[in-house]
Amino acid sequence: xxxxxxxxxxxxxxxxxxxxxxxxxxxxxxxxxxxxxxxxxxxxxxxxxxxxxxxxxxxxxxxxxxxxxxxxxxxxxxxxxxxxxxxxxxxxxxxxxxxxxxxxxxxxxxxxxxxxxxxxxxxxxxxxxxxxxxxxxxxxxxxxxxxxxxxxxxxxxxxxxxxxxxxxxxxxxxxxxxxxxxxxxxxxxxxxxxxxxxxxxxxxxxxxxxxxxxxxxxxxxxxxxxxxxxxxxxxxxxxxxxxxxxxxxxxxxxxxxxxxxxxxxxxxxxxxxxxxxxxxxxxxxxxxxxxxxxxxxxxxxxxxxxxxxxxxxxx
Numbered sequence: 001x002x003x004x005x006x007x008x009x010x011x012x013x014x015x016x017x018x019x020x021x022x023x024x025x026x027x028x029x030x031x032x033x034x035x036x037x038x039x040x041x042x043x044x045x046x047x048x049x050x051x052x053x054x055x056x057x058x059x060x061x062x063x064x065x066x067x068x069x070x071x072x073x074x075x076x077x078x079x080x081x082x083x084x085x086x087x088x089x090x091x092x093x094x095x096x097x098x099x100x101x102x103x104x105x106x107x108x109x110x111x112x113x114x115x116x117x118x119x120x121x122x123x124x125x126x127x128x129x130x131x132x133x134x135x136x137x138x139x140x141x142x143x144x145x146x147x148x149x150x151x152x153x154x155x156x157x158x159x160x161x162x163x164x165x166x167x168x169x170x171x172x173x174x175x176x177x178x179x180x181x182x183x184x185x186x187x188x189x190x191x192x193x194x195x196x197x198x199x200x201x202x203x204x205x206x207x208x209x210x211x212x213x214x215x216x217x218x219x220x221x222x223x224x225x226x227x228x229x230x231x232x233x234x235x236x237x238x239x240x241x242x243x244x245x246x247x248x249x250x251x252x253x254x255x256x257x258x259x260x261x262x263x264x265x266x267x268x269x270x271x272x273x274x275x276x277x278x279x280x281x282x283x284x285x286x287x288x289x290x291x292x293x294x295x296x297x298x299x300x301x302x303x304x305x306x307x308x309x310x311x312x313x314x315x
Contacts, residue, residue, distance in 0.1 A: 098127075163253050189211070193257075
């Protein structure tokens with residue numbers, strides 16, 4: 001009997017977990033065409049369809065689910081067996097970060113780290129998915145939550161505050177709204193904590209919202225384009241306020257229930273490159289907190305109680 005197609009099996013497992021060909025191809029550093037070819041070879045080998053392909057991605061067939069359940073644990077065991085034999089270089093650092101944090105806060109600062117430590121190769125994966133550190137692929141992650149990740153070292157980076165923001169184009173020709181008049185403007189995303197904002201600062205929520213968007217970057221972009229008023233996170237909207245793309249409508253800030261954290265396994269303390277990155281990152285976060293923000297004076301509501309992290313929430 002011919003040997004099992006290990007490459008095709010690995011490709012299948014990654015695609016099954018990603019439920020999306022493009023994401024799976026990116027993780028395997030393949031083209032979508034090459035990945036699809038591997039899956040076709042495996043389907044020909046088992047003489048059965050493994051996926052149902054639809055507009056929302058991939059869905060496993062019954063045979064595909066059975067194959068995943070049988071094969072994935074063995075591939076993981078092989079990876080664990082090889083891991084001790086593959087020493088990690090202190091000059092190679094793998095990091096996962098939320099897309100919103102990556103785009104708005106981390107990337108503009110990374111050139112300073114690269115200039116300070118050109119010897120370190122940084123591999124950055126921008127994803128909302130929680131990191132499985134047991135696989136050994138990642139050294140650390142930047143995450144948004146309440147700091148509740150058992151078994152990991154969790155260090156607070158930035159607290160988060162919320163404030164209504166809008167584009168100058170949306171406000172053109174209008175007089176500045178009062179807190180009581182905020183609900184008269186087109187507001188974005190009823191899933192954001194607008195009800196808590198109105199309960200804290202007064203005014204009446206709108207009967208309907210201008211739009212609902214699934215992630216923070218889209219909400220921020222919608223506000224910049226003048227579609228409506230967003231309840232913006234200060235870490236994301238502060239650069240846009242400072243460059244004039246957004247305006248903070250009020251000086252008031254309401255504390256978010258989730259903050260930004262650096263999360264990593266205990267083993268990463270022995271990684272010299274990561275410890276240099278950690279030191280730099282904590283310095284950057286401290287400088288950001290200390291710098292006086294432009295565009296609002298930061299009158300803050302009392303701190304709110306934290307809640308358990310909802311890991312299904314988009315970043």
